[in-house]
Amino acid sequence: MPIESAKSSVSDFDSSNADNSIEPIEKRSIVDEELERVFEQLRIDTKNQDANRLDMVNAAIQYIRDQLKSESLDEDIKRQYVDKLVALQLEKQKIEECTETGKVVVIEKGHEFALQRSRGRHNPYCEVCMHTIWRLVQSWRRCEVCGFRAHDKCCQSVSQICPGVVVSKPDFELVTDFPTESTLLDQDFKCAECYSDVGYGSSSEPRLCSYTGQLYCKNCHWNDSLPLPATLVHSLDGSRRAVCRSAKRLLSLIENRPLIDMSRASPILIKCHSDFKRVQKFRRNFLYMKCYFVSCRNARKLRILQYLNQHQHFVEGADLYSIKELRLLCDGTLIRDLEGIHTVFRKHIEKECEICKGNGFYCELCETQDKSNEIIFPFSDDVSLCPICLASFHTKCFEKHSMHCPRCERRKRRLELKTNLSNPFDPPAEKPQQQSSNRSSEIRGNYSNS
Ligand SMILES: [Zn+2]
Ligand SMILES: [Zn+2]
Ligand SMILES: [Zn+2]
Ligand SMILES: [Zn+2]
Ligand SMILES: [Zn+2]
Ligand SMILES: [Zn+2]
Structure with a gap:
């Protein structure tokens, strides 16, 4: 048996996770x-x-x-x-x-x-x-x-x-708000983790953990420092703050996991900060590009999406970030990396791959001959998309036609034609009228019964 018997380790798990502590000390339930x-x-x-x-x-x-x-x-x-x-x-x-x-x-x-x-x-x-x-x-x-x-x-x-x-645990949630700092009195002059005595002016001076907001003894807090989720999320500040050992282990463990929903945690920052706006634009483009790659055998052979490396989740959704990504955004590395990946992806779709190029669009609203032959993509510069069918047009052309999509218009007409053909003696315009007259007679019937 390769596992060394660790007696009663299951029974010692503490399932009642106290609110502020991270790795609670055993408390039998x-x-x-x-x-x-x-x-x-x-x-x-x-x-x-x-x-x-x-x-x-x-x-x-x-x-x-x-x-x-x-x-x-x-x-x-x-x-x-x-x-x-x-x-x-x-x-x-x-x-x-x-x-x-x-x-x-x-x-x-x-x-x-x-x-x-x-x-x-x-x-x-x-x-x-x-x-x-x-x-x-x-x-x-x-x-x-x-x-x-x-x-x-x-x-x-x-x-x-x-x-x-x-x-x-299914209910685990990363704390992205600033904690309320507790005082020694709040903690009854005990370390928040091991409950040993702490006090100012003694050999056991308390140390504050910026992640939990609680005070710890020197055995539970080694003055490690890390960028905090709260400062990253709310002010894109990657400076390091002192944290206890438990917080250090927890934050290091989840550093690469996309657990922070920025549109919920900090909606203003994600909309207004110039760096965030750039990253969000890259991410939106990656989502469009993924649609090209999944239907392209060349891209699959090249395993092109692997360029995203630890940012794989960028092609699964638009708002989740990991602590590390926010940190890299602070020091400028993230934008530089994404720019590089974006260039590689664009080159494949727009220049190198015939399959992907074949899935591009011609702007149907162009009035000048030379521009209407240009192949455009949802992620090209100065291109707008129809919000319904996602057809792409030059932004200028789309605005000139008051955002009116000819593709959707055609679809609508085809659909109308189909309905007319399937009910040649029952014009759709009259049908609702008939229905409403039936309903009103029903209502009338109900009233007369009562
Ligand atoms: Zn302690
Ligand atoms: Zn030891
Ligand atoms: Zn462990
Ligand atoms: Zn391709
Ligand atoms: Zn155009
Ligand atoms: Zn459309």
């Missing part, structure tokens, strides 16, 4: 206690004090599924069951993966601790006992999800839940 009884029963049934971890996880999953079938379940308990079920299923998946690859991983509080090499330049700190890890003489592990580092012997005593578990 009713669900935890119920599961502990399930495990106890399993040990008795199998006459095995050290029951197989996978069997325990399976038993817990089955138990929760049975409980969820009950209709009289309290909403809060139900949520706790669902959270726990998600964590258990993740753990089950991991155990099965590890069994296949033969890798030795210790799973504790959702962390996936893998053994590390003894060679290496730096001796890191153990985040459990806060002492140096002497790599040459002490074996140590690192969480493959969040990077949490600890002595091998300390892994079992970790109290923080892995941020990987926190972000996999």
